[in-house]
Amino acid sequence: MCLSMDFLEGLNPRQKEAVAHVEGPLLVLAGAGSGKTRVITHRMAHLMAAHRVPGWAILAVTFTNKASGEMRDRVRTLITGNVAGADSLPTVATFHSFCVRLLRREGAPLAEVRPGFTPLFSIYDDDDQLSILKSVYRQLGLDEKFLAYRAALSRISHAKSHKETPEDLARNATDPVSTRLAVIYERYQTRLLESNALDFDDLLLEAVRLLAHDRLTREKLNRRYEFLMVDEYQDTNRSQYELMRLLSSERGNVAVVGDEDQSIYGWRGANIRNILDFERDFPGAKTIRLEQNYRSTKNILEAASAVVANNTERIGKWLWTESGAGEKVTLYEAPDAENEALWIADTIEAHLSRNPQDRAAVLYRTNAQSRQIEEALRRYGRKYVVVGGFSFYQRAEVKDVVAYLKALVSPQDSISLLRVINTPARGIGRTTVEQIEQYGLAHGLSLWAALERMLEERAFPARAEAALSGFHRMMSEMATGVESRPIAETLRAVLENTGYRTMLEEEGTQEAQGRLGNLDELLNAAVDASERGETVRDFLDHAALVSDADSVDERAPVSLLTMHNAKGLEFPVVFIAGLEEGLFPHSRSLDSEMGMEEERRLCYVGMTRAEKRLYVSWARSRRRYGGGQPEASIRSRFLQEVPPALLEKARGQRGQVDLYAEQHMVRETARKNLYTGKTYNSVENIRQFFAGGAQAAAPGAAKPAAVPHVVPRPVTPIRKKTGVGSTIEHVKYGRGTILKLEGSGEDAKVTVNFPGYGLKKLVAKYAGIKIE
DNA sequence: ACTAAACTATATTTC
């Protein structure tokens, strides 16, 4: 009476074959839009239903939190009620979150090879990495002219992921820069060790190290995970490859899904050879090609395929589709970048007014390109969402407050402490801080330990001493019991006790108000996290591992994003802007064939995002930055690679004059209608960063209401009694109606609409609202 | 010792 459903039904023969595969290595070459997520999820369900594999014995690894959240949801939907006796779900995680979990739970043995390591390690993001590097440079008396921070970091990262120690680097160095780099690398690594911190590379590396050296842990995991699946295999790097091998070493049941034509992260260490050489690395591997595309029209598919066909590093596929030819790819040649942006906005306007249900995306090579397009859209009063760029969690105020949390949880975390020691300004100046750093360096102490020792020794002048002992006391007080206290509680204490909130309130600028809004939203996220039972650790892990791609709201009518961020997404209407030599393909990739092929793959990724309509554009002139002179540009070679028969010039070729007139008209309308377009960094998105849990996305978790409409608005405490549906008085923003009330008492969350200011979600306790 | 204004060198993509 088993209600096992047939998960092979409704699949094409190739997909069926992939889903039905059970034992042994499997390579699924899944072209763009060929239903690879479907294959992965169905395979998991099929294993559970037809082969009685328990969910916990399956591990699937994806690249973004968003992808793993979606995959988890889809598997859940598939098996719920359809698979008898399925009481556990497969583990779906990103490589990074999997490693973090592993290291926190089973990482203790690493202390043997990594002195001072504890499972309470901090995670350092690139900002933190940068601070370390700056400090190392200072220590070594170097400056950026010698070697740019970014360059140094990427070389360190490269060395790390190839398991090269500073000594290896020094030995193989053939030039003075490399010799010096070895020293920088050595110091950098020492700092991480001293701070008990891991950078992104370390998360993978140390997980590999743990599994390679600790037989028990390896065997335990191998026993547990009978089946391993890896999504986006073309973007795995060496550590990820090794991790995968270690996890599947006993059974060899590893299924990888990928597309060599979509390998676009070579610069981040991804090794395209992983996918190209899979059959060699895993003898007896079965290879299945998914070549039927279900996404795009024939014209779009052929155009994209024609471009990528110019690459040599391919296994080779030819995608086909049963769908109709559709429209041709529209090409627009703009006189300059502003005109290009206006044309895009204009065309979006025209398209969406005819097809209001369609979603459009504007893709570009560099984030800097978004500005002009945003401006153009704003002139039309068209709502849009920008993905990436300056995202929420990278904002200074969020990073500051998060740094406080990190410092409280891990006193050894000197980088975080350094970040907050004089933020807000509390009279602990640069010289004082440098003294403490020096002392720490000399005595092998963390910043915090050095500070304590120096206070004991009364090593500071009176003024500094007062400031420092005050700081020390404040931090110690907040740190006690931090692991057991609700996150929001600690967060609130940080905001109040450190004077951070006061600092922003006193600033009084529009910008400061926005920052306050962001912090309120962070507080909301913290409350949500507590409700999900997360510890401060979990919260911080989450904050460290969210990515821009996780914040994509597919329901947005208009999205602006880089082609990198667009991977895995699809849109009825797609624009690709800035198809110019030097921009796309980017100038940094011009000189190497490898780089050029990656750019071409990026182009392929961009084009294949489109379902119905693809527009490509370039500008004859563009200025590199602000005051610079406009420079003439040459149309991208990728445009030449599209067969002319598939291209058509933008109809009517709206000239400058039309656009110019329109621009004025539109400006007027926008002025009258009160601009509502801007959603960039909107606080509404913030919850998503934290909500789509790396660990536990709640089933059918309510996503924040569609697309944000409003610029972040200041919120000051509301001191008035409130109830559901009633009106409350806001100190600055007047009356607002409570639209929604979640929970009760001081933990209640209310959604308030302030006319003219928009929706605001508040937590009663922290906003000073009393719910009767 | 800190702040604010002036100056200058600066942009690829990001887990």
Added chain:
DNA sequence: ATAGTTTAGT
């Protein structure tokens, strides 16, 4: 355009 750094002023 903007972030980061230097300089002058408090």
